[in-house]
Amino acid sequence: MIIPLVMGIILGIIAGLLPGVHPNAISYLLGYMPADSMDLSIAIIASAAANNILSLIPAIFLFVPDTETVLSVLPGHSMVQSGLGRRAIAVCGWAALLSLLFLVFILPVSFIALPSVYSIIRPVLGPLLAALAILFLAEERTKGIRGLAKGAFVFLLAGTLGIVVLDSPLLSEPLFPVFTGFFAFSSLLLSSEGTSIPKQEGWSASMPVRMRTLALVVLFGVLLGVAADLLPALGSPAQLATFGSPLIAGDPSMFLALTTSITVGHSANSLVALQTIGKERIGATAMVNDLIGQPNTEITVVLLAVFFIATAVSIAMLFFLSDIFMRFIGRIDLRKVNVVLFIYLLAAVLYTGGLAAVLVATVATAMGVLPPLLGVRRTHLMGFLIVPTVLALVA
Amino acid sequence: MASRLMSWIRKNVLLTSAIVIAIAGLIVLSLGARAVQPSPVSISNISSVKEGEFVSFLGVVQSVSPRDSGYSVAVCDSSSGKNCVSVLMARSIIPSTLIPGDYVTIRGGLKMYLGHMFVVPSQPADVTIVNPPSQ
Numbered sequence: 001m002i003i004p005l006v007m008g009i010i011l012g013i014i015a016g017l018l019p020g021v022h023p024n025a026i027s028y029l030l031g032y033m034p035a036d037s038m039d040l041s042i043a044i045i046a047s048a049a050a051n052n053i054l055s056l057i058p059a060i061f062l063f064v065p066d067t068e069t070v071l072s073v074l075p076g077h078s079m080v081q082s083g084l085g086r087r088a089i090a091v092c093g094w095a096a097l098l099s100l101l102f103l104v105f106i107l108p109v110s111f112i113a114l115p116s117v118y119s120i121i122r123p124v125l126g127p128l129l130a131a132l133a134i135l136f137l138a139e140e141r142t143k144g145i146r147g148l149a150k151g152a153f154v155f156l157l158a159g160t161l162g163i164v165v166l167d168s169p170l171l172s173e174p175l176f177p178v179f180t181g182f183f184a185f186s187s188l189l190l191s192s193e194g195t196s197i198p199k200q201e202g203w204s205a206s207m208p209v210r211m212r213t214l215a216l217v218v219l220f221g222v223l224l225g226v227a228a229d230l231l232p233a234l235g236s237p238a239q240l241a242t243f244g245s246p247l248i249a250g251d252p253s254m255f256l257a258l259t260t261s262i263t264v265g266h267s268a269n270s271l272v273a274l275q276t277i278g279k280e281r282i283g284a285t286a287m288v289n290d291l292i293g294q295p296n297t298e299i300t301v302v303l304l305a306v307f308f309i310a311t312a313v314s315i316a317m318l319f320f321l322s323d324i325f326m327r328f329i330g331r332i333d334l335r336k337v338n339v340v341l342f343i344y345l346l347a348a349v350l351y352t353g354g355l356a357a358v359l360v361a362t363v364a365t366a367m368g369v370l371p372p373l374l375g376v377r378r379t380h381l382m383g384f385l386i387v388p389t390v391l392a393l394v395a
Numbered sequence: 396m397a398s399r400l401m402s403w404i405r406k407n408v409l410l411t412s413a414i415v416i417a418i419a420g421l422i423v424l425s426l427g428a429r430a431v432q433p434s435p436v437s438i439s440n441i442s443s444v445k446e447g448e449f450v451s452f453l454g455v456v457q458s459v460s461p462r463d464s465g466y467s468v469a470v471c472d473s474s475s476g477k478n479c480v481s482v483l484m485a486r487s488i489i490p491s492t493l494i495p496g497d498y499v500t501i502r503g504g505l506k507m508y509l510g511h512m513f514v515v516p517s518q519p520a521d522v523t524i525v526n527p528p529s530q
Contacts, residue, residue, distance in 0.1 A: 172447025
């Protein structure tokens with residue numbers, strides 16, 4: 001058990017640190033290795049857990065998202081620019097740790113209640129999401145009718161992109177070019193904050209100051225993450241974080257805590273969902289299902305233990321590696337980093353989806369620059385996922 | 396004054412350009428998706444087709460089962476009945492009269508979803524019941 005656990009953690013760390021390497025790619029790579037099925041399942045779960053945590057580093061410092069960390073980019077960016085990169089990491093680390101603590105109590109309840117809650121919530125999901133989308137847009141009401149109109153414009157434009165590309169025959173994997181355009185390319189285009197990342201405050205100033213508030217946000221995030229496994233149309237934690245964002249508007253560190261705890265809660269509970277309702281909610285559990293079939297309670301407990309250990313180790317690695325990362329990136333010219341990053345991401349977009357993906361990334365970049373220019377929240381871009389989801393559920 | 400004017404022009408040129416590119420891009424992507432012609436394949440060799448390809452094939456419906464917010468339809472090789480592929484259909488796409496035993500032509504993108512291969516039609520016209528099948 002130890003060797004696959006360590007191998008899985010190492011692979012998850014590598015995949016997390018390399019922008020554009022999807023965690024599912026590691027799961028599939030491991031899934032086809034010639035080894036014992038249970039050992040492979042342990043490695044897959046460990047790599048997914050490590051990837052959840054370590055992918056926060058490129059999201060926060062390089063503004064490069066994946067589907068799990070997409071909403072960590074914006075608050076992470078603003079904290080790094082304010083010299084609070086270590087605090088951003090500390091908040092994420094504490095949020096992940098507290099998530100594990102809460103999951104110890106929540107997962108046994110989920111084991112018992114998941115099947116019945118699942119059958120209750122399915123029929124009302126479409127109207128519920130539509131109502132939440134309206135609530136989400138109402139965030140701009142403080143800016144008057146023009147603010148609401150601008151927010152709705154960005155939301156619907158991004159939603160139209162979602163309708164056009166999510167089932168398009170032009171490309172099979174649209175999320176990477178879209179999120180790269182929305183957040184990475186648009187940030188690079190508008191970047192004018194000087195030639196280097198500002199000096200970051202030390203660890204002594206990075207402890208979250210409001211631990212009680214942090215704990216409440218993390219508890220809410222873990223519950224949302226568990227809910228993500230109940231709602232088939234909400235496969236991405238980013239969607240749920242979008243709906244949860246009005247509750248903590250204006251506090252980037254609490255938003256990071258929310259997204260981190262949703263991701264950890266979602267991944268842990270997906271193992272419970274596989275055992276109790278037979279649903280594969282993330283790529284890692286799908287591959288585990290292929291390898292060993294629907295697991296019994298004993299195997300699920302072993303895999304949950306693996307998840308907890310790998311997450312705990314990864315939290316320590318998050319602090320260690322982010323410190324090295326901050327020292328390294330603080331010494332070099334940010335413009336050079338941006339150019340290298342742009343070329344790398346463009347090559348990755350081209351490799352994963354060809355010219356169609358480049359076109360999609362271009363359109364997404366154009367949409368990504370609109371919120372800062374119009375003075376509305378960038379999270380309205382998540383209409384890309386929300387509008388098609390609501391349409392699919394109410395159709 | 397001049398710098399404020401330049402800043403205003405810069406912002407509005409960028410804003411206008413972004414809106415034009417976004418809307419024009421949506422139109423191009425939408426038209427491009429309609430212009431793509433599917434590659435005819437047989438169910439027996441569909442596993443050798445690259446993920447993301449837009450394919451079309453003829454088969455017979457073996458089962459229709461609810462899956463998440465739509466249906467998973469097992470479509471099998473019409474001649475041997477041995478080879479099957481799963482077709483994920485949204486509720487707005489699946490024909491209301493579709494039942495096991497129907498011969499259908501399917502057009503859709505070939506996707507890997509959570510480790511399994513699926514064909515995903517995107518509009519109602521992508522699923523046509525053809526009883527009896529045209530040879």
